[in-house]
Amino acid sequence: MNSGALLKPQMHGLLAKRLWVHIIGAFIVALEVAAAYKFDVAEPRKKVHADFYRKYDSMKDFKEMRKAGIFQSAK
Template identity: 70%
Template sequence: MAPSALAKPQMRGLLARRLRVHIVGAFVAALSAAALYKFAVAEPRKKAYADFYRNYDSMKDFEEMKRAGIFQSTK
Protein backbone atom coordinates (compact mmCIF):
# COMPACT_ATOMS: atom_id res chain seq x y z
CA MET A 1 0.00 0.00 0.00
CA ALA A 2 1.58 3.19 -1.19
CA PRO A 3 0.58 6.37 0.56
CA SER A 4 -1.33 8.74 -1.70
CA ALA A 5 0.63 11.83 -2.61
CA LEU A 6 -0.86 15.16 -1.71
CA ALA A 7 -1.37 17.62 -4.50
CA LYS A 8 1.10 20.47 -4.50
CA PRO A 9 -0.41 23.75 -3.33
CA GLN A 10 -0.87 26.53 -5.85
CA MET A 11 1.73 29.12 -4.81
CA ARG A 12 2.24 31.12 -7.99
CA GLY A 13 -0.13 34.10 -8.11
CA LEU A 14 -1.58 33.30 -4.68
CA LEU A 15 -0.94 36.77 -3.26
CA ALA A 16 -2.40 38.55 -6.30
CA ARG A 17 -5.54 36.41 -6.21
CA ARG A 18 -6.06 36.92 -2.46
CA LEU A 19 -5.41 40.68 -2.76
CA ARG A 20 -8.01 41.00 -5.50
CA VAL A 21 -10.64 39.44 -3.25
CA HIS A 22 -9.65 41.49 -0.21
CA ILE A 23 -9.46 44.79 -2.13
CA VAL A 24 -12.99 44.30 -3.43
CA GLY A 25 -14.18 43.49 0.10
CA ALA A 26 -12.40 46.52 1.55
CA PHE A 27 -13.91 48.77 -1.11
CA VAL A 28 -17.41 47.49 -0.40
CA ALA A 29 -16.90 47.90 3.37
CA ALA A 30 -15.58 51.46 2.97
CA LEU A 31 -18.44 52.41 0.67
CA SER A 32 -20.95 50.96 3.13
CA ALA A 33 -19.39 52.84 6.06
CA ALA A 34 -19.42 56.12 4.11
CA ALA A 35 -23.07 55.69 3.13
CA LEU A 36 -24.02 54.77 6.70
CA TYR A 37 -22.27 57.88 8.07
CA LYS A 38 -23.86 60.12 5.46
CA PHE A 39 -27.42 58.97 6.10
CA ALA A 40 -27.16 58.29 9.84
CA VAL A 41 -25.06 61.31 10.93
CA ALA A 42 -24.49 63.99 8.29
CA GLU A 43 -28.00 64.37 6.86
CA PRO A 44 -29.77 64.58 10.27
CA ARG A 45 -27.13 67.08 11.42
CA LYS A 46 -27.66 69.27 8.33
CA LYS A 47 -31.43 69.11 8.87
CA ALA A 48 -31.08 70.08 12.54
CA TYR A 49 -28.93 73.11 11.66
CA ALA A 50 -31.37 74.17 8.93
CA ASP A 51 -34.33 73.85 11.33
CA PHE A 52 -32.53 75.86 14.01
CA TYR A 53 -31.52 78.73 11.75
CA ARG A 54 -34.87 78.87 9.95
CA ASN A 55 -36.46 80.80 12.85
CA TYR A 56 -33.33 82.07 14.62
CA ASP A 57 -33.31 85.74 15.56
CA SER A 58 -29.79 86.79 16.50
CA MET A 59 -30.81 90.20 17.85
CA LYS A 60 -33.39 88.64 20.16
CA ASP A 61 -30.79 86.17 21.39
CA PHE A 62 -28.29 89.01 21.91
CA GLU A 63 -30.79 91.04 23.93
CA GLU A 64 -31.59 88.04 26.16
CA MET A 65 -27.89 87.43 26.84
CA LYS A 66 -27.38 91.15 27.49
CA ARG A 67 -30.22 91.17 30.04
CA ALA A 68 -28.78 88.06 31.69
CA GLY A 69 -25.47 89.88 32.22
CA ILE A 70 -23.31 87.61 30.08
CA PHE A 71 -21.63 90.52 28.29
CA GLN A 72 -19.47 92.89 30.32
CA SER A 73 -18.78 95.45 27.58
CA THR A 74 -22.44 96.31 26.81
CA LYS A 75 -24.86 98.26 28.96
Protein backbone atom coordinates (compact mmCIF):
# COMPACT_ATOMS: atom_id res chain seq x y z
CA MET A 1 0.00 0.00 0.00
CA ASN A 2 1.19 3.45 -0.81
CA SER A 3 1.80 5.70 2.20
CA GLY A 4 0.63 8.75 0.22
CA ALA A 5 -2.73 7.23 -0.72
CA LEU A 6 -5.85 8.90 0.63
CA LEU A 7 -8.30 6.96 2.71
CA LYS A 8 -11.77 6.40 1.29
CA PRO A 9 -14.47 8.57 2.84
CA GLN A 10 -17.03 6.84 5.02
CA MET A 11 -20.24 6.39 3.03
CA HIS A 12 -22.01 3.50 4.73
CA GLY A 13 -24.04 4.68 7.78
CA LEU A 14 -23.04 8.32 7.38
CA LEU A 15 -26.62 9.65 7.40
CA ALA A 16 -27.57 7.64 10.49
CA LYS A 17 -24.47 8.84 12.32
CA ARG A 18 -25.15 12.49 11.48
CA LEU A 19 -28.86 12.20 12.38
CA TRP A 20 -28.00 10.68 15.75
CA VAL A 21 -25.72 13.64 16.54
CA HIS A 22 -28.42 16.13 15.51
CA ILE A 23 -31.15 14.36 17.48
CA ILE A 24 -29.07 14.43 20.65
CA GLY A 25 -28.23 18.09 20.05
CA ALA A 26 -31.89 18.97 19.50
CA PHE A 27 -32.87 17.13 22.69
CA ILE A 28 -30.29 19.03 24.73
CA VAL A 29 -31.40 22.39 23.27
CA ALA A 30 -35.06 21.53 23.97
CA LEU A 31 -34.24 20.73 27.61
CA GLU A 32 -32.36 24.01 27.96
CA VAL A 33 -35.27 26.00 26.49
CA ALA A 34 -37.78 24.22 28.74
CA ALA A 35 -35.67 24.92 31.84
CA ALA A 36 -35.20 28.56 30.84
CA TYR A 37 -38.96 29.00 30.33
CA LYS A 38 -39.75 27.35 33.64
CA PHE A 39 -37.37 29.48 35.69
CA ASP A 40 -37.63 32.75 33.73
CA VAL A 41 -41.38 32.80 32.99
CA ALA A 42 -43.47 30.20 34.81
CA GLU A 43 -42.04 30.46 38.33
CA PRO A 44 -42.15 34.30 38.50
CA ARG A 45 -45.71 34.20 37.14
CA LYS A 46 -46.77 31.71 39.84
CA LYS A 47 -45.19 33.93 42.49
CA VAL A 48 -47.03 37.03 41.23
CA HIS A 49 -50.36 35.18 41.24
CA ALA A 50 -49.75 33.78 44.72
CA ASP A 51 -48.90 37.25 46.04
CA PHE A 52 -52.01 38.74 44.43
CA TYR A 53 -54.38 36.16 45.88
CA ARG A 54 -52.71 36.29 49.30
CA LYS A 55 -53.68 39.98 49.59
CA TYR A 56 -56.93 39.84 47.56
CA ASP A 57 -60.17 40.72 49.37
CA SER A 58 -63.07 39.61 47.22
CA MET A 59 -65.75 41.29 49.34
CA LYS A 60 -63.98 44.65 49.15
CA ASP A 61 -63.69 44.27 45.39
CA PHE A 62 -67.37 43.28 45.14
CA LYS A 63 -68.46 46.33 47.15
CA GLU A 64 -66.41 48.65 44.94
CA MET A 65 -67.90 47.14 41.77
CA ARG A 66 -71.41 47.39 43.25
CA LYS A 67 -70.83 51.09 44.06
CA ALA A 68 -69.61 51.66 40.49
CA GLY A 69 -72.86 50.19 39.15
CA ILE A 70 -71.38 47.21 37.36
CA PHE A 71 -73.94 44.79 38.82
CA GLN A 72 -77.55 45.51 38.01
CA SER A 73 -79.12 42.85 40.24
CA ALA A 74 -77.09 43.65 43.39
CA LYS A 75 -77.93 46.98 45.01
